[in-house]
Amino acid sequence: MSLYSVTALLILDHTGKRIFAKYYSPPHDTEVPKLTLAEQLKFEKGLFEKTSRQNNDILIYDNELVVYKALMGPKIYMVCPPEENEAMMFQALMGIRDALDVLLESQTDRDALMANYDRVTITIDESIDNGILLESEFNVISSRVTQEANEEPSLQNIDFTEKGLRSMFGFAREKLSQVVKQQLT
Template sequence: MSLNISLYTVSALLILDNEGNRLYAKYYTSTLEEQQPQKETSKSTTTSKSTSSKSQTQLKFEKKLFSKINKINQDIILYDNQLIVYKQINDVTFILTSPINENECMAYTTLSNLIEAITILLNNSIDQQIIIQNYDLVSLAIDETIDDGIIIEYDPATIVSRVTNAPIASTVDLKNIDISEKGLFNALSFAGKKLSERLNQGL
């Protein structure tokens, strides 16, 4: 039995309101989109029609999925050949979709920890209005958790830290750099030592 192992474990991340309307949506793969034949037209017309069709398909998927979720009181379901993990908090529903062969425990843990990080960022209160007001923090938290369908972080504290602490710009004081022959020799010897240490460690 061959296993289909891939880093791309998330198809989409959705946040819907209590009527199934989109608050946030990010699709990482085209598995949720219908492939429709297109007539030969100009490139710009084809692109705009394709984008419009894609958007309509996604909105229909979200509406149907929301109606399905409301009928079933579970955290993990299978729908439209997708693994769906979701959590409803107040008037907001967080949904993570993955290919059907993915690990449901990993998907559920990722979504739970992402929601925990967002809860910390939003001062322990999540509802539709607060998410809209703090859309930037929510978007950053999702981007720090999932990148291009790959789960890159699942620790809530780390996610919060990355969102709240801006990266420090590495500034170099050019006045203190010794560009003489001796300075260049010292730099080369230092680099050589570091390289030999890495090679000795087998890295």
């Protein structure tokens, strides 16, 4: 199991056409070539053909672990390396699906997903960051998407002295360690 546990998140409509696709690769991994658009579309087409004939929620396709679930017509897919924990990945996928269901008021057909594309994108970004699984609880995800900013950021309130910079780096180090501890548990 790796910190970078998600290779791609896809939403394909009932004909296999792309509604949403985001491919991830670890930033430090230069050995794995990034897929071209043609390779992505070929992968998505083959994946859709394979899953349209099956009723499972988890499968191995093209040496990748794929967990998927149907929405109202479209299907949402999470693609992961084969050594990942499929139960954990499926739980994360269900969290994204349920958050979309709540945010779009149970209207998760193709037209609703396209009309609310901003919410779809933010929902996925609140769940997965650069292939790192951040959150899998649908209520936490949906509350983060609907949460409004409390105040405008201002450069006037930032202390750029040495003490202020040390404090800022300490805060960043603390937040990073919290995220890493969350991912490891």
